[in-house]
Amino acid sequence: MAGTGTNGTVTMNDVALEAGVSIKTVSNVVNDYPHIRPSTRAKVEEAIDKLGYRMNFSARHLRQGRTGIIGLALPELSLPYFAELADSVIRAAEARGIVVLIEQTSGGRQHELDVLTSDRRQLTDGLIFSPLELGPDDAQALKVDYPLVVLGERIFGGDWDHVTMNNVDAARAATQHLIDQGRRRIAVIGAHHGESMGSAALRMLGYQAALAANGIPLDTDLIIEGGLWHRQTGADSTAALLDSGVEVDAIFGLNDAMALGALRTLHARGIDVPGQIAVIGFDDIEDSQYSAPSLSTISPGREQIAETAVDLLLSRIAGDDEPFRRVITDYSVIARESTEA
Structure with missing residues (x-):
């Protein structure tokens, strides 16, 4: 069995030794490189599971010139829907090795404009943004030089991905x-x-x-x-x-x-x-x-909104230059005691 690093942490080299492949092959597997033989991928994944290897996302982001942090700008966290949406976004991001920086705009137009140009954007690789006051006349403000996903109904169309409920x-x-x-x-x-x-x-x-x-x-x-x-x-x-x-x-x-x-x-x-x-x-x-x-x-499909927004943003951060997407999530009626005797 392969050993571990000097601090007891399982390294990519340990996985390579366990699987009998090169470090580069292990890197390709963990980064989901598509052109890997299924048998080789299976050996590496078995070694990862056996050793309990966890990828060092911080090092990975630094190599890629990224922070590994995305922004989430919401109107008001005292409103339960937005608080629960933030929780859903955080969990979706964490599952992908990403940290979320949350900002509250208080639903004010100037605050919403400010969040788009804030110095904090230098700390994040992209932004998920839910405006309440911006409208079509503010579309130019959303033409930013970083990946952006807009939530909600305030601005339709434009050069950004948009996720909304029906x-x-x-x-x-x-x-x-x-x-x-x-x-x-x-x-x-x-x-x-x-x-x-x-x-x-x-x-x-x-x-x-x-x-x-x-x-x-x-x-x-x-x-x-x-x-x-x-x-x-x-x-x-x-x-x-x-x-x-x-x-x-x-x-x-x-x-x-x-x-x-x-x-x-x-x-x-x-x-x-x-x-x-x-x-x-x-x-x-x-x-x-x-x-x-x-x-x-x-x-209204809150989990779907969160998962879709995070995936769209990370896709753009990774260099996706496909046409911008508008996604409308699914909904369902939840019948409880207040309508059914």
Whole structure:
């Protein structure tokens, strides 16, 4: 059996000795060089498993002129969806030997512009960026000289890879789920009046499409405006809805945080969920499983978003010059107690 390095760490040379091949062959295998005979690859992989060899990613990145760090710029980590997205990105990156540097833009336009030109970009090999305020007029700012993957709905097209969720169809499915439960007076909380792009606008399109497809007239009294999509927004919007006296038998919170706030207000008012009013959210954050009642929601493919974004970015960092890609992730309706009696 081969020995180990002087500090007890298994080296590439140890693997080469164990497998009876050259160090170069071991390097080709661990770097997934395609032109290796299957029998040789199998011998090297068996030696790696036997010795417990772990690649020195730091040394590898230095040789390649890279830092081994990618940036992740998100609007607000206090929002559960973005916190959980960050966790998913970190785990996806770690599985590929990459470290993630997280930055918070607070959803401010200037902060979003600043993150694109920050000196911190010298510390990272590329950036995964989720803007809330930038729009088509800011497209020039995203023409940067480093690999970039954009998340979300704020900017369509352009010279960058883009990963987004299927907001319209997913919101339509959420509304249809309520309709299938016999609901006809379906309120929305978290609408953004005058918004033509972004999550609120796209999810409203899905809501309206579901109503139209089922012959349910759109009642603007059931559309409740909301600012930041926090739990308090949901609680306050639901209180305003109930105080207005408008008839309602279901609430679609445009994210889970607001839907959880809605559940709190309904509980405080002694309103049975889902007996009197059904509630559905969007995002499938972890808390949605543990509310009472548990919250029905849309799973927008968060893990798929994270995995796809990391893979696209690392591909660009490695020199991929194929046409830029736009990926729309899958979604599913997660039916729980808040809509199903």
